[in-house]
Amino acid sequence: MVIKLTISYDGTNYAGWQVQDNGLTVQEVIETALNKLTGEVIRITGSGRTDAGVHALGQVASFTTDAKIPANAYAKALNGLLPKDIKIVSSCEAQDGFNARFSAKRKTYGYRLYVSDVELPVKDRFAVRVDAINEALIKQAFSVLRGKHDFKVFSATGSSVVDTVRTIYSMSLKKVDGFYEVRVTGNGFLYKMVRFIMGALTAVSDGKLRVEDLLTVLASGKRPNVIKAMPAKGLTLLSVEYKK
Amino acid sequence: MVIKLTISYDGTNYAGWQVQDNGLTVQEVIETALNKLTGEVIRITGSGRTDAGVHALGQVASFTTDAKIPANAYAKALNGLLPKDIKIVSSCEAQDGFNARFSAKRKTYGYRLYVSDVELPVKDRFAVRVDAINEALIKQAFSVLRGKHDFKVFSATGSSVVDTVRTIYSMSLKKVDGFYEVRVTGNGFLYKMVRFIMGALTAVSDGKLRVEDLLTVLASGKRPNVIKAMPAKGLTLLSVEYKK
Incomplete structure (x- = not known):
């Protein structure tokens, strides 16, 4: 049976999603819980x-198992074994051949900024302090970034990805709860792509880079x-969409 | 010189505000930094x-010093010595006789809930999961709680406070950013009073207690x-107001 998990995590204390030698990862913690279960x-x-320190509201993962556990029972059973900063939001059976990576059609990330002279501990865990925001300039920059482009310039060196063309379907800037949240939806993202895009947007906002x-x-x-x-x-990885 | 500090902290890792024997407190950390400075x-x-685990966006504290440091320089100087989860938002000189406790006129607290079947790590640090919220019932309950009352029933036993009459000036419920935030402004609050009020409001919302x-x-x-x-x-202690 193929199981699809939707996962939320506070990435602060993890060395990212993928299993690696240097530090505990989210994938590893969930695999250990699945092994126990x-x-x-x-x-x-x-x-x-997701990189070290990145959060998720709706990361998706899949796996195949012979266990006789009902698909929708994994969420509760795993949550009893998982730490407070990683939780399974839901679990269900997926079609044969479903693969959380290769079946993904669109992903949406959110990036939060807040304007303050001082880092505010009640905001700083899931957001980044900036001196000021120029909303108009950021929105102008969206018009350059939206669409199909070679985003190689916005990816970290050292990535093995060959095809660096991606499509950004939508970008938005919303003021919510004292934060400025940039949301970006695309068919896929290169290594550190959203973080470099945010670097470009804040440079534009600060007047260091013209649109x-x-x-x-x-x-x-x-x-x-x-x-x-x-x-x-x-x-924060907000959601991943799949073909119905 | 009397200095007034406005302070923000993530209370997760502290045994509350006030210096005590069992665990590190916010007051202690700031006093240690002031001593170094x-x-x-x-x-x-x-x-x-504030109790163990309670947060602050705008806690206020005062102290008297003979140091020749400009009042508005304390914020930056202390922030260099403080940990990431405690920051001084601003510092200024206060009038002689100013006392952050006895001069306080009104305080505003915020309490955040979110509706989910599962605890969500990206929301759970500064908020509490509930199964459902009945906004209409909670707003009805506000009309009972607003005003001047003996709130003894909403305070923890063991408090040495004799006068348990307090005035709640306003209460509101706002849906913001996926949270339900209850805000309550009053002339003062008893030990655990807001947390017991939230217990009453959630009991009303759940239909376990009639308005x-x-x-x-x-x-x-x-x-x-x-x-x-x-x-x-x-x-979260959002703000403290003083007579101008």
Whole structure:
């Protein structure tokens, strides 16, 4: 049976999603819980890796099992074994061949900023402090970034991905609860792509990069020094969509 | 010189505001930083104690010092010495005789709930999960609680306070960013009073306590078992007001 899990985590204390040697990862913690629950050694596939410190409201993972546990019972059973900062929001049976990574059609990330002279501990766990925000300039920059582009310039070096063309379907900026939240929906994202896009948007907002220059940056594939990857803690994987 | 500090903290890892033997407190951490900064042994006075695990966006504290540091420089200087989960939002000189506790006129607390079948790690640090919310019933209950009452029934036993009459100036329920936030402004609050009020409101919302019965509870001073103190983590001291 193929099981689909929807997962929420506070990534603060994890070395990202994917199993690795340097530090505990979210995938590893869930696989350990699944092993305790089923007795099987199960490898789960996430919709994608999230970096160290990145959070998730709706990460999706899939796995195959011979266990005789009803699909919708995994959420509750696993939550009893998982730590407070990783929880299974829901579990269900997926069609044969479903793969959380390869079947994914669209992903939506949210990135939160807040304006303050001082880092505010009640806001700073899931967001990043900035001195100011120019909403109009950020919205102008969206028009450059939306659509199908080679986003190589917005990916970290060291990635093995060959095809760096991705499509951004929508971008929005909303003021909510004292935060500015940028939401971006696309068919896929390169390593650190959203964090570099946020670096570009904050550079535009700060007047360090003109909106027109963003076009040149995308076209030339050369990233100016003013565009840096913004911190992981402001980023949350909100949802992953699959074909019905 | 009398200095007034406005302070924000994530209370998760502290045994509350006030210095005590069992565990590290926010007051203690700030006093240690002040000692390093000024060389003086300084005792600060908070506007009130917050319990273990309660957060603050705008706690206020005051102290007297002979140090020759400009009043508005304390915020930045202390923030360099403080941990990430305690920050000074601002510092200024206060009038002689100003005392953060005794000069306080009004305090506003916020308490956050969210509706979900499962605890969500990205929401659960500053809020509490509930199965459902009946907004209409909660708003009806506000009309019982607003005003001047003996709130003894909504305070924890063991408090040494004699006068248990307090005035609640306003209460509101707002849906914001996926949370339900109850805000309550009053001239002062008894030990655990907001958490017991939240216990009463959630009991009313769940249909375990009728709004009419809240009147009886307040009048009789007998707290039924359905009213429990809600968890500290959902509570944030938002602001403290002083006479201009």
